[in-house]
Amino acid sequence: MGKGIFVIGTNTDIGKTFVSGAITYKLKKHNKNVIPYKPVQSGGIEENIKIIPPDIKYIRDICDLDIDYKTMNTYCLKTEVSPHLACNIENVYINKENIINHYNKLLKTYDYVVVEGAGGIVVPITNDYFLYDLIKDLNMDVVIVASASVGTINHSVLTYEFLKSKNIKCRGIFINNYNNQFYEDDNIKMIEKITNLKVLGVLNKIKEFNKESICKEYDKLDLENILSLFE
Ligand SMILES: Nc1ncnc2c1ncn2[C@@H]1O[C@H](COP(=O)(O)OP(=O)(O)OP(=O)(O)O)[C@@H](O)[C@H]1O
Ligand SMILES: C[C@H](N)[C@H](N)CCCCCC(=O)O
Numbered sequence: 001m002g003k004g005i006f007v008i009g010t011n012t013d014i015g016k017t018f019v020s021g022a023i024t025y026k027l028k029k030h031n032k033n034v035i036p037y038k039p040v041q042s043g044g045i046e047e048n049i050k051i052i053p054p055d056i057k058y059i060r061d062i063c064d065l066d067i068d069y070k071t072m073n074t075y076c077l078k079t080e081v082s083p084h085l086a087c088n089i090e091n092v093y094i095n096k097e098n099i100i101n102h103y104n105k106l107l108k109t110y111d112y113v114v115v116e117g118a119g120g121i122v123v124p125i126t127n128d129y130f131l132y133d134l135i136k137d138l139n140m141d142v143v144i145v146a147s148a149s150v151g152t153i154n155h156s157v158l159t160y161e162f163l164k165s166k167n168i169k170c171r172g173i174f175i176n177n178y179n180n181q182f183y184e185d186d187n188i189k190m191i192e193k194i195t196n197l198k199v200l201g202v203l204n205k206i207k208e209f210n211k212e213s214i215c216k217e218y219d220k221l222d223l224e225n226i227l228s229l230f231e
């Protein structure tokens with residue numbers, strides 16, 4: 001039976017896919033049997049007349065995964081808005097049992113399942129079912145992805161406190177888009193001090209975003225920290 005980690009962010013566009021890619025890449029590079037999973041994607045893109053999840057496409061490409069999209073994604077909505085609204089617009093009914101069954105099936109085949117949320121922790125998946133409800137129903141621990149930039153202390157602490165209020169265990173935090181600004185180290189220090197969370201990795205903002213530079217950035221991460229997410 002495999003193990004999973006749920007990757008959440010302090011906001012949308014913060015780098016959850018980028019970090020899920022990093023976790024998947026490191027594990028795969030060390031010959032681990034790993035799969036990324038995006039239960040609900042909004043903002044699906046067209047490829048060969050099909051609508052596919054761009055977050056999974058990114059990880060699939062960067063990690064050279066030969067796994068079909070259906071195995072790594074349950075719901076793919078076209079409209080690039082909050083999932084509940086995309087569902088309402090597209091007349092899609094999300095059945096949480098489908099996601100729970102999908103995840104449990106992946107655990108039977110893969111040793112490591114890297115699950116990515118949508119947006120931040122309080123994003124509505126349906127009108128009355130939130131991302132944190134899904135995490136509880138999947139019985140998973142989370143890792144937070146936060147930015148290094150100004151505003152991150154407040155967003156990170158709010159996310160952490162909200163998780164605590166829901167009894168969701170947080171395994172640590174990844175800081176993304178580090179850009180050598182004078183205040184970034186202090187931001188990280190403050191987040192660590194206030195939350196007591198372990199910073200498991202700091203990922204630089206990549207100027208030339210291509211496979212080579214991305215993998216070089218991923219290679220710098222500590223494998224032990226990544227493995228600790230699944231212990
Ligand atoms: N470290 C980085 N360096 C350069 N670009 C980055 C970095 N991290 C993320 N990006 C870019 O920022 C954008 C948002 O990142 P990403 O898609 O990982 O966010 P997300 O949190 O997964 O968003 P969503 O809520 O839509 O799933 C993407 O275009 C991605 O390529
Ligand atoms: C469309 C976007 N990229 C994500 N997939 C969904 C983000 C939902 C955010 C909802 C909100 O917090 O207001």
Ligand SMILES: [Mg+2]
Nearest residue numbers: 016017055116
């Ligand atoms: Mg994403």
